[in-house]
Amino acid sequence: MALDKQTKVGLVETYSEGFVNAQNAFVVSFRGISVPQADDLRSKVRATGAHYLVVKNRLALIALKDTKMECLGEHFSGPTAVAFHDDDAVSLAKVLTEFKKEADVLEFRAGLVDGAPVAADDIKAIAELQSRDELIAKLLFLLQSPIIRVVRGLGAITRDFVVVLEQIRQQKE
Numbered sequence: 001m002a003l004d005k006q007t008k009v010g011l012v013e014t015y016s017e018g019f020v021n022a023q024n025a026f027v028v029s030f031r032g033i034s035v036p037q038a039d040d041l042r043s044k045v046r047a048t049g050a051h052y053l054v055v056k057n058r059l060a061l062i063a064l065k066d067t068k069m070e071c072l073g074e075h076f077s078g079p080t081a082v083a084f085h086d087d088d089a090v091s092l093a094k095v096l097t098e099f100k101k102e103a104d105v106l107e108f109r110a111g112l113v114d115g116a117p118v119a120a121d122d123i124k125a126i127a128e129l130q131s132r133d134e135l136i137a138k139l140l141f142l143l144q145s146p147i148i149r150v151v152r153g154l155g156a157i158t159r160d161f162v163v164v165l166e167q168i169r170q171q172k173e
Helices: 005-021 035-047 057-064 068-075 089-102 122-127 132-172
Strands: 024-029 051-055 080-085 107-113 116-119
Touching: 005 051, 005 057, 005 080, 024 068, 024 089, 035 051, 035 089, 051 057, 057 068, 057 080, 068 080, 068 107, 080 089, 089 107, 089 122, 107 122, 116 122
Parallel strands: none
Antiparallel strands: 024 080, 024 107, 051 080, 107 116
8 A cells, every 4th residue: 555755754753753762672573463463462562661563664764764773774674563662671572572472473573672782582581581670679678688687686786785684683683
């Protein structure tokens, strides 16, 4: 289906708006996906706060110019979709990997994580990482642990001192 120039300009602007701020993106091929599967994937991707766009390759290549995603340009051929997120690459990679396990219609082509290109094989490894929130929680636990030990130790000294005073009092009676 041929698009008029105004529609093409609108698509390039839409792609550019998403691509310019994307720190994390995955380029996938979706050959053989059904409409219900595509809707399911879109809803799962949106639940993570990410975006999923099926793109026209020529227009997407124009939109990639002067963005961090420009290095992914060689992977735009055939049926192509781009899933991108501004902050969390792990949750997006998990959603895509889980969907790929359920319905083997996605093929990872390449990705961008924190502005650095990654190979398609590395996306599965990224999906196995813990989320940012889980890592922050573990870090806070580790930072609190020594402080809690110090407080307990100081409390034990006070408690032991009171016990000794109580024993001295009992001996004098």
